[in-house]
Amino acid sequence: MSDIGKLPIGVFDSGVGGLTVVRALMERLPLENIIYFGDTARVPYGVKSVATIEHFTGQITDHLLNQGVKMLIIACNTMAAVASGVVRQKAGAVPVLDVIEAGAGAAVVESRTRAIGVIATPTTINSNAYARRMHALDPQVRVYSQACPLFVPLVEEGWLEHEVTRLTAQEYLKPVLAENVDTLVLGCTHYPLIKPLLQAVVGSSVRLVDSAITVAEQAARTLNELGIANPGDTLSTYRYTVTDIPLRFQTIGERFLGRSLGIVEKLDW
């Protein structure tokens, strides 16, 4: 089975946000090869209908499976929330991880008071996927959800410590904090970039769960359990495929990844 180990992990997102997951994977699993797919021509998914998201997600899954991957990671909360069934059906024996499963699991483990907040895009929140997953793990947990549609554009504008972002966070988080949550799930891959600001707004008594880090932990466990970790006798390779290369893509992408992006390939569908 050592040949499977050398195959890349396929990570995908609607845009650049999933690069925070790639970054966490690079740090946790430095020997693994990674293919990243960002559907930048059709981003953002968070405002689209379920049928459209399922259709687009299926296309991306087929593309990555055709590349030959040993694991798929849905690094987009919107896709994980409404279309993970499509991915798992297509993937067959290839293991599929997603940021919601990882984030929900970590939150239930971390919370002491069993009062947990979730912030995400409107589609993720309306899907109720985090609350459902957490209730399946612990029926006693109380979940307070808040859609934060302005966080993605604020992060992409680079206003990571800006007064406008702080005011916006205070407004969005007020009702969640009023419920005395002790754990807050960052249910969107853009949000880790404003983690320091969010931590300041919620205060030090609230733990932030970063799905990028938790899904990388879960990937490490799964690769070991299945015996398909990369033995790592060669340098890891990272490939990035996007459906469009918009203005400022390089800048924003590198901010998410925390390092140079290298060569980005554009796929025309």
Add this chain to the structure above:
Amino acid sequence: MSDIGKLPIGVFDSGVGGLTVVRALMERLPLENIIYFGDTARVPYGVKSVATIEHFTGQITDHLLNQGVKMLIIACNTMAAVASGVVRQKAGAVPVLDVIEAGAGAAVVESRTRAIGVIATPTTINSNAYARRMHALDPQVRVYSQACPLFVPLVEEGWLEHEVTRLTAQEYLKPVLAENVDTLVLGCTHYPLIKPLLQAVVGSSVRLVDSAITVAEQAARTLNELGIANPGDTLSTYRYTVTDIPLRFQTIGERFLGRSLGIVEKLDW
């Protein structure tokens, strides 16, 4: 030629923003039939590459020409900025108006000091389309441009008079106001919804040019000149086609249109 008069005007945008143009047309030309096309499955265009925008714009133009329209109005600044050539080439004898031509023309007429500001999405600003159009009309004019990527999400969040929006506007407009402009072009169809807030930020000495209103004026003149205005012996009909019906579409759409949307048809491409 009276049969042509009864044909609808085709108005299109990447999403819901162009409904501000439909609203202005309904008020200025109440006898005209209108077909609106919003590419809501692929919105926003403002962050996509030129090649992608041209491709999408061509598809929409073909679709509306196949419906039989007597005039096309590009109600999306991004498409007008980078893809109006594609539309005019496909349209042949059908007149094509666009929000940039209308807004640039009105600004040059209105400005006394010949110092004009333009605010728009990053793609529109980077295309330099407003400045080029204004310089063609008056080589003496000085144009100061500012990309405002957060205004669209702020408008769609409904924060039309919110402190966060005011702070954001102050930050974006500071460099433009420092140039002592006497006219500011709202170079995005979302911006008319925050016109009162923007007017308060720029002060009463700066005139705001609303492209939705100016393109409706231009449509009225063109229809009369070509003798293809609708004689109006029946009630006007309005049709709305979108490529996706996302969450909150009805709410946001009606906020833009200023009235009930009625039946919205979804087109699967």
